[in-house]
Structure formats: structure tokens, C-alpha cells
Amino acid sequence: MGDDLGYRFNFRDVFAQREFLLEGLLLTLQLSFLAMALGLLVGVTCAALRLYGPRPVRALVATYVEVIRNTPLLVQLFLVFFGLPSLGIRLDATTASIIALTVNLGAYATEIVRAGLEAIPRAQIEAGVSLGLSRLQVFRYVVLMPALKVMYPALASQFILLMLATSIVSQISAPDLFHTASIIQSRTFRDFEVYIVVAALYLALALAFRVAFAGLYQLAFARR
Amino acid sequence: MIREFGFIDLLYLLGAARWTVALSAVAFIGGGLVGLLVALMRVAPFAPVRWLAMLYVQAIQGTPLLAWLFLFYFGLPLVGLVVNPWIAAATAFAIYAGAFFGEIWRGAVAAIPRTQWEAGSSLGLGFLDQLRYIIVPQAIRIAIPPTVGFLVQLIKNTSLAAAIGFVELTREAQITNASTFRPMTVFVIVAAIYFAMCFPLTQWSRYLERRLHVAR
Amino acid sequence: MSLVELSHVVKRFGANTVLDDVSLEVAPGEIIAVIGRSGSGKSTMLRCINGLEPIQDGRILFDGVVVNDPQTDLRALRQRVGIVFQSYNLFPHLSVEKNITLAPRVVKLMPETEARELAREVLRKVGLEEKIGAYPDELSGGQQQRVAIARSLAMRPQLMLFDEITSALDPELTGEVLKVLEAMAGEGMTMLLVTHEIGFAKRVASRVVFMHHGKIWEEGRAAETLSAPRSQELETFLNAVLH
Numbered sequence: 001m002g003d004d005l006g007y008r009f010n011f012r013d014v015f016a017q018r019e020f021l022l023e024g025l026l027l028t029l030q031l032s033f034l035a036m037a038l039g040l041l042v043g044v045t046c047a048a049l050r051l052y053g054p055r056p057v058r059a060l061v062a063t064y065v066e067v068i069r070n071t072p073l074l075v076q077l078f079l080v081f082f083g084l085p086s087l088g089i090r091l092d093a094t095t096a097s098i099i100a101l102t103v104n105l106g107a108y109a110t111e112i113v114r115a116g117l118e119a120i121p122r123a124q125i126e127a128g129v130s131l132g133l134s135r136l137q138v139f140r141y142v143v144l145m146p147a148l149k150v151m152y153p154a155l156a157s158q159f160i161l162l163m164l165a166t167s168i169v170s171q172i173s174a175p176d177l178f179h180t181a182s183i184i185q186s187r188t189f190r191d192f193e194v195y196i197v198v199a200a201l202y203l204a205l206a207l208a209f210r211v212a213f214a215g216l217y218q219l220a221f222a223r224r
Numbered sequence: 225m226i227r228e229f230g231f232i233d234l235l236y237l238l239g240a241a242r243w244t245v246a247l248s249a250v251a252f253i254g255g256g257l258v259g260l261l262v263a264l265m266r267v268a269p270f271a272p273v274r275w276l277a278m279l280y281v282q283a284i285q286g287t288p289l290l291a292w293l294f295l296f297y298f299g300l301p302l303v304g305l306v307v308n309p310w311i312a313a314a315t316a317f318a319i320y321a322g323a324f325f326g327e328i329w330r331g332a333v334a335a336i337p338r339t340q341w342e343a344g345s346s347l348g349l350g351f352l353d354q355l356r357y358i359i360v361p362q363a364i365r366i367a368i369p370p371t372v373g374f375l376v377q378l379i380k381n382t383s384l385a386a387a388i389g390f391v392e393l394t395r396e397a398q399i400t401n402a403s404t405f406r407p408m409t410v411f412v413i414v415a416a417i418y419f420a421m422c423f424p425l426t427q428w429s430r431y432l433e434r435r436l437h438v439a440r
Numbered sequence: 441m442s443l444v445e446l447s448h449v450v451k452r453f454g455a456n457t458v459l460d461d462v463s464l465e466v467a468p469g470e471i472i473a474v475i476g477r478s479g480s481g482k483s484t485m486l487r488c489i490n491g492l493e494p495i496q497d498g499r500i501l502f503d504g505v506v507v508n509d510p511q512t513d514l515r516a517l518r519q520r521v522g523i524v525f526q527s528y529n530l531f532p533h534l535s536v537e538k539n540i541t542l543a544p545r546v547v548k549l550m551p552e553t554e555a556r557e558l559a560r561e562v563l564r565k566v567g568l569e570e571k572i573g574a575y576p577d578e579l580s581g582g583q584q585q586r587v588a589i590a591r592s593l594a595m596r597p598q599l600m601l602f603d604e605i606t607s608a609l610d611p612e613l614t615g616e617v618l619k620v621l622e623a624m625a626g627e628g629m630t631m632l633l634v635t636h637e638i639g640f641a642k643r644v645a646s647r648v649v650f651m652h653h654g655k656i657w658e659e660g661r662a663a664e665t666l667s668a669p670r671s672q673e674l675e676t677f678l679n680a681v682l683h
Contacts, residue, residue: 070376070422071415072383074394079415082407126492127529131543131595132519141542145533160286167288171387178290191298199291206286223575 011193017184024180025201027094031176032163035101039162040155042102043109050114061110068107074168076100081172093174097166105162112158116151117143149221156213160206167202177201229404234413240396241417247382247392250314252375255321262326267333269351277326284323289384292316297388309390317378317385324374332367333359369436372429376422383418393417441504443468443599443630444489449498451484451654458484459495460654466632468598471625473641473662474634476651477677482634485651486601489632490514490521503598519547522592523601526608528584530576530591536563537572540591548595562590566620582613586620593624600624602633638681642666650674 050061068076080103081096091099120143128138170179181198185191265277284292296319297312305311336359344354386395397414401407444466451459458481466472474482487493488500491507491514500507505517531539540562541555550558563569566586576584585605592600602621606614618640625631625644635641641648645662650671658671669675 066423066426067415067419070380070426071418072380072394074383074386075397075411075415075418078394078397078401078407079411082401083411086406086408123525123527123529124531127525127531129514130490130492130518130521130523131591132515132547133543134515137546141546142531149533164286164288167290168384170290178288181294185298192295192302195291195295195298199287199295202288202291203283203286 011197015197017180017188020180020184021177021197021201024175024177025205027175028163028166028177028205031094031097031101031166031169031174032159034098035105035162035166036159038098038102039105039109042106043113046106046110047113047117050110051117065107065110068104069111073100073104073165074171076104077168077172093169093172096172097169097174097176101162101166101169104165105158108158109155112151112154113147115154116147119150120147145221152213152217152221156210156217159213160209163205163209164202226405227403229400229406229409233400233404233410237393237396237400237410237413237417240391240393241421243390243392244379244382244418245421247313247317247385247390248375248379251317251321251378251382254314254318255325255378258318258322259325259329262322263329263333264355266326266330267355281323281327284320285327289316289320289381290387292320293384293388309385309388312388313382313385313390317381320381321374321378324377325371328370328374329363329367331370332363335366336362365436369429369433372425372432376425376429379422379425380418442466442501443503444632445499445501446485446489447499447501449485449488449495449500451481451488451493451495458654459488462498462654462656464649464656464659466599466630468630469628470647471631471645471662472633473645473648474632474651475636475638475641475648475677476657480651481654482651483603486523486603486632486634489599489601490518490523492523515547519543519595520598521601522595522597522599523603524585524588524592524605526604528576528581528588528608530584530588532576534575535572536568536574536576536579536587539576539587540594543591544594558594559590562593563587565593565623566590567616580613581609582616585609585613585617589617589620589624599630599632602631602635604634604636606635606637636681638666638678650677652677 046061046064049057050065053061077097077100080100081091081093084091084096124142124146125138128142129135133141166176167178169176170182173179177198181194185194188194262277262280265273266281268274293313293316296316297307297309300307300312300315333355340358340362341354344358349357382392383394385392386398389395391399393414397410401410404410442465444464446462446464449459449462450457460481462481462485464485474485476482484493488495489502489507491512495508498508502517502521506512507514507517530536531542534542537556537559540559541550541552544550544555544558545552559572560569563572566589568583568586568590571579571583571587576587579587588605606617609617614637618637621631621633621640622644633641633645642663647659648662648665649656650658650665650669650673652673658665658669658674660670665674666678669678
């Protein structure tokens with residue numbers, strides 16, 4: 001490492017490792033999409049249980065949400081990866097990452113979905129049942145689309161936060177984009193440049209996601 | 225050399241929690257100062273200043289906190305600064321929190337109706353005076369619940385400082401786990417400590433939010 | 441035989457008794473105007489008839505079916521009772537046509553083309569056929585309310601309930617809605633209207649029911665009772681409303 005302002009930045013060495021970076025990027029994307037899909041499923045299920053389930057189930061979901069939202073993701077990850085083996089469940093880093101990320105996102109998604117459902121005025125539901133629709137029909141035709149529209153922006157930002165948070169899995173050596181950064185760093189000794197490039201890659205991903213989500217919104221909710 | 229998890233380990237963990245609190249406090253103050261600057265820049269009457277602040281916020285909100293931790297840890301030595309985990313972590317958190325605080329506080333200021341500004345300027349007050357006497361006092365009330373909420377995020381995020389060797393609660397947990405091999409025990413206790421720190425703040429933030437809406 | 445029969449109905453919200461031993465019979469073809477102060481129980485009474493609100497005591501019969509019986513299939517009942525609300529409650533994400541055709545299609549399993557024809561027919565009745573492709577936020581309050589009426593009519597109900605449907609409208613828009621109601625009355629629809637429009641009640645209603653403190657305080661033939669109230673409370677109320 002240089003110790004004066006005469007340090008010469010050398011990005012070429014980093015770019016020479018670009019295949020390696022791409023592999024890491026791929027895993028980051030896979031983790032993100034999987035956790036998004038599974039986390040949303042958890043969120044929708046738990047939101048429904050929280051709103052319509054029996055009292056003990058509602059309390060259970062509320063506890064799950066509060067515990068996850070008030071403890072760090074890193075600690076949750078360590079619990080899954082290091083803690084579960086002591087109960088006999090051995091997981092590789094990638095699987096442990098998916099589980100921890102899903103459980104984490106699930107808690108936030110539950111709150112977002114719940115807020116979206118509660119945003120639908122009771123009067124809308126009354127109008128629906130007064131026309132003879134069943135509860136399920138009211139949910140499907142009257143509540144669902146407007147609720148999705150309400151929760152979409154919050155869900156989209158949470159997904160982007162999740163994608164950035166996947167960098168945490170590097171701490172259990174899952175080979176994501178951030179982890180490859182430390183490997184490249186040890187190979188090339190270009191500490192600063194590596195992390196600049198990686199940060200730029202994450203930024204590009206975040207922007208791409210934002211554009212994609214905005215486009216999806218138009219497709220789904222714009223009037224035809 | 226594996227040893228049993230004992231009371232002494234619990235004390236070590238609680239001791240490390242001190243550093244979590246300390247780092248959170250530094251992050252809050254440092255981030256608060258940066259955030260104040262960012263918020264001011266975002267409402268300034270000069271477009272380039274606003275743009276600069278917006279770019280800063282976009283850049284921070286689009287990159288992982290870990291990246292900033294590592295960048296400052298490895299980068300600061302290059303410009304001649306002696307760096308240790310404390311300085312790197314404090315700087316990274318200040319930069320990171322500053323962007324988010326800036327957004328929260330800008331939002332609070334933006335929530336004040338235009339008519340308040342107009343009332344101020346028609347009394348002859350300049351931009352900074354309007355802010356100081358009319359806008360900010362009202363904006364603070366709106367800003368408090370989300371600010372407290374973000375403080376919770378900060379406390380949780382200090383766990384990432386473990387990645388650059390900063391010995392706070394999570395790092396201490398890793399160390400304890402390495403010598404006692406009781407991961408469930410260690411990490412559940414650590415999670416409980418974080419929960420004990422964060423949950424009261426979360427509840428307080430909710431209480432403040434409710435009170436705010438009742439008052440309005 | 442009466443279409444609707446309330447017998448000694450008691451309804452409480454917590455410690456608050458909103459309906460206090462209410463009994464009422466509605467014959468087919470009657471137009472009943474329900475008037476009274478806010479909090480007198482008028483809207484609640486309406487909402488009990490189609491089962492939106494449960495009752496604590498008494499019995500409500502609709503066409504022989506006991507509404508407050510837990511075994512009753514409220515879905516089937518609600519297909520025969522239409523209700524229009526003060527805040528229209530149109531579905532904002534659906535067009536006017538889809539608002540109207542939704543229930544016929546998914547509840548009565550009506551085919552698409554038949555449902556569309558039905559939508560045109562009821563929109564013609566309320567004078568809004570050209571708005572069939574519009575969305576609720578493109579319509580005025582009066583237009584939205586008329587679409588809401590059309591939506592309920594599409595299910596071909598035997599009874600129509602109206603819960604202060606002009607109260608939320610700008611004054612110049614109430615006329616178009618009241619015209620639709622008059623036309624419906626002329627066609628023989630059984631209607632129960634909670635309303636503040638005393639003039640309309642005098643002209644169109646066959647009977648008026650005045651509610652006070654959760655009881656039916658006075659009732660009788662609409663024109664007579666409203667011109668010459670028998671009770672002090674009704675007289676006070678009419679003076680307050682018709683200033």
C-alpha cells in the first residue's frame with residue numbers, strides 16, 4: 001500500500017479479474033431474486049395470517065416480525081449458518097444465505113403487505129359484499145389490485161435494499177460479488193480500486209432495478 | 225483450546241455492547257451533522273447545490289454499507305491518514321447515515337406547506353431566517369419519529385463494523401463462538417442484547433408517530 | 441305480504457343503544473323516506489336490513505327470509521337487496537362498465553356479452569350510457585352516484601336501500617340523482633331512502649318514517665305527515681331542516 005499521495009491507481013489489474021467479478025455478480029443476482037420471491041411469499045402469507053388468523057397465530061406472526069426487525073441481519077445469518085449445525089442441520093453458505101435473507105425480507109414484506117391491505121377502505125369491501133360477492137371474490141376483484149398498487153413502491157425499495165444487503169453473505173464466505181472483491185484484493189493488492197469497482201457495480205445494479213421496477217409498475221397499473 | 229461458555233463470556237459480550245452503543249452514538253452525531261448539511265443543500269435556492277446533494281444521496285442509497293466500510297478502511301491510508309477500525313467505521317457510518325438523515329429531514333421540511341414560506345418572505349425574512357424561525361421548528365416535530373426509526377437501523381448496522389475488525393458486540397460474538405463453540409447460545413444471547421437495545425426505540429418511534437398524527 | 445318486516449329490533453354499539461325496539465313493515469312498491477337527526481339510527485336500520493350490521497334482539501324478515509339468522513345465506517339475500525351509499529363506493533381501479541358487470545359475471549355467472557348489454561341498459565336508465573368506458577375519477581359526484589345506482593340495479597333487486605345518497609354531493613348535482621330516483625319509483629321499485637331531502641320526500645315518497653333517539657317516533661303518509669306533523673319533535677326537526 002502506498003503511504004503518500006503519490007499512490008498510483010491501477011484499475012487494469014482489477015479489470016483483468018472481470019470474469020471472477022461476473023461470477024460473483026451472478027450469485028448476488030440469484031440470491032436477490034430467490035430471496036425476493038420467497039420473501040414476498042412469506043410476507044403475503046404472514047400478512048394474511050396477521051390480519052385474518054386466530055389470536056395465537058396473529059401474536060406469533062407479530063413476534064416474528066418484531067424479532068427480525070430489531071436484530072441485525074448479520075447476527076441472523078450467523079445464527080442460521082453457525083447455529084443450526086449444532087442442532088444437526090448442516091448448511092452450505094449459499095443455502096444458509098438464502099434462508100437468512102428470506103426470513104429477514106419476509107418480516108419487512110409482512111408489514112408492507114399488511115399496510116397495503118389495510119389501506120383499502122372498509123367501505124369498498126362493504127360495497128362488494130352488498131353486491132353479493134363472497135369474501136374471496138371481494139379480495140380478488142376489489143381489494144387485490146388497489147392493495148398491490150399501494151404497496152408497490154415500498155416493496156420495490158425493500159427489494160433494492162435486499163439486493164444491497166446480500167453483500168453481507170460475504171461474511172460467511174458465500175461467493176457473492178462482495179466476497180469476490182476480497183479475493184481479488186488478496187490477489188492483486190489493489191484494495192482501493194477493487195472496492196471502488198464493486199461499489200460502482202452495486203450502484204449500477206441498484207439503478208437497473210429501480211428502472212425495471214418503474215417499468216413494471218407502468219405495465220401492471222397503467223390504464224388501458 | 226475450547227472452553228465452556230460461562231458467565232464471564234456474558235460479561236465480555238455486554239462489555240462489547242458498550243462499543244456498539246458508542247459507535248451508534250458517533251454515527252448518529254456524525255451522520256446528523258452530514259445530514260443537516262445535505263438537507264440544507266437539498267432545499268437551497270441554487271440548482272447545482274441541490275443536484276450535488278441529490279447525487280450524493282443517490283450514490284449512498286445505491287451502494288452497500290459494507291463497501292463504504294472497506295473503502296475507508298483501505299482507502300484512507302492511501303491519502304496518508306493512519307487508520308484504525310474506529311476511524312474507518314466512524315467515517316463510513318457518518319457518510320452513510322448522513323445521506324439517509326438528509327433525506328428524512330428534507331422530507332420533513334418539504335412537508336411544511338408553501339404558504340408558511342410565503343408568510344415568512346412577505347414579512348421580509350431571508351431564506352436562512354425563514355428556515356430558522358418558521359420552517360425548522362415545525363419540521364423537527366415531523367422529523368423525530370423517522371429519525372428515531374433510523375437510529376434503530378444504525379444500531380443494527382454497527383454489526384457490520386465487525387467485518388473490518390471493529391470489536392463491537394457482533395465481533396465479540398464471533399470471538400466468543402470461536403473459543404466456546406456454542407454458536408446457538410452465543411448468537412441468541414447477542415440477538416437478545418440487540419433486541420433489548422432496539423425494541424424500546426422502535427416502540428418509542430411508533431408512539432411519537434401516533435402522537436404526531438393526533439396533534440395534527 | 442310485506443317485503444320487509446322489522447319486529448322489535450334492538451341494536452347496540454357497545455354501551456350505546458342505536459335502535460331501540462324498532463318495528464316496521466314495508467309492502468312491495470312502497471317508497472319510504474326515513475328522516476331524523478344524525479345519530480337517530482336511520483342509517484343503522486338500513487344497514488341491518490341487508491345484514492351489514494348484526495342485531496342484538498328482535499327479528500328482521502326480507503321476503504320471508506330471516507336476515508339475522510346465522511344460518512341464512514346472506515350472499516343470496518344480498519343479490520336481491522340493492523344498497524347505495526353516501527360515498528358511492530365505486531371501485532376506482534375498474535371502469536364504469538366493469539364496476540357494473542362485476543357482480544353479474546362472478547356471482548350470477550353471466551356471460552360477458554350479456555353482462556355488457558345489461559350494463560348499457562342500466563346506464564341508459566340513469567342517463568349515463570355514454571360514460572360506459574370511463575373511470576370513476578373522471579366523473580363528477582352526481583355521475584358517480586348514478587353509476588352506483590346503476591351498479592345495484594344490474595343485479596335486478598326486489599328492494600333498493602339508499603343511505604343519504606345526496607348528502608355528499610354539491611347542491612347543483614343532487615337534482616340529476618333525484619330525477620333517477622323518481623323514475624325508479626314510477627316503475628314500481630320498492631325503495632327505502634334515508635334522506636334529508638324533505639321536498640323530494642313530500643313529492644315522491646308514499647310513507648315517511650321519522651326516527652328519534654333510536655325509536656320510530658312518528659310515521660304516516662308522506663305528504664300529510666310532512667305538512668302537518670303530529671309530534672313536537674318532528675315539528676322541531678322539520679323547522680330546523682327547512683329554514
